[in-house]
Amino acid sequence: MQRVWTTSIFIAAGCFAPAMAFAHSDVDSISDKALVQPAQIVDCTLENGDAAQCASYTLKFVPDDLEIGPFCPATLDDVGGIWDWDGENAGLYRIDGDYFKMLSGLGYTFYNDDGVVNLFDIRVEGPEAEHECIAGSLDAGSEMSITTLIPIAPVLADAPTSLGTVAKVGIALDGVPIFADAPSVLDTGHMPALDTCGGHVDPGGWYHWHATATDIDTVFAQDGVDASCANVAQDQTAQFAYxxxxxxxxGSLEADGAAPVGLDQCGGHIGTTLGSAEEVYHYHAGDGFPNLPTCLMGVVAQDNFATTAAQGIGSAGGPGGGGQGGPDFSGTAAALGVDLAALQAALDAEGGRDADLAKVAARLNVSLDDLQAAMPGRP
Known part of the structure; x- marks a missing residue:
């Protein structure tokens, strides 16, 4: 028998516009500043086939009054956002001249002889250099929107669901979508820079988080990074999202300021939350980047994320944006000895631009090491 959690209401520390937060999502859970239209409760089907009810939120490309950026610095003398580098000298870095010079010593040069940083706007153009910083722009002039579904009565799954690169994690109370790790520079050659709150713009022109933005300063302190999220109030005890x-x-602490205990492999546990005596399952942010759940313990709704954007995650053109601004994989196919169409189909099936390369390698019956070595942008 599957375990379904009942709904209870509690008061959460206010880091976003709503003063109230709820143990489980409903029509009042997400800030009105992010909604295209009022939220509603709709019938939905969970991925295990069960009929359920979900809160349906239609979101703007960015909530009203939310400041974002900076992302890519213009020159080596400027300071941009942050990046979690996973190559040699791995770690979380502020994107500045010292960081770019370190990458250049490893074979990834993102600037020209004049110290001007190579960058491109992934929404409207592709890269021109081997290594460029991705500076996506908002699609502010369109009627673009995002539609999401969150189960009202969460159901524990038979087994946790792992969250790979750019996997769907949830929706913040401010109405910003949340995704797992951003694509690695090691795989694409280009860097989709994050701002100091852990967010950036999708190829479709809408903003999303890759971190628990309300508790990211804890990560900076832990890792010794000279950065701070000035655009989102920081509170280690507050609810961030569903x-x-x-x-x-x-956030990373309990309501009383104590460190959570008994966390499972996904970063969650059963316990009380602020203003509620009822014990419910919930996730906590970690103190390392990205400070998000590493897996999901519950069952998500089918077709729970879609956008009217012309490209990018959830668009009709496919998760990877239909190829606009994307790399040329013909050399990759030749190096692997596979058909280009088969390679593109495998990439599309596993997430397009942000595909899980281990799964792509399995589909093509090639080694992950060979696939990563052959991907565009490798020095």
Missing amino acids: AFDGFAMF
């Missing part, structure tokens, strides 16, 4: 399985996501 995961796509319907369970709430909190």
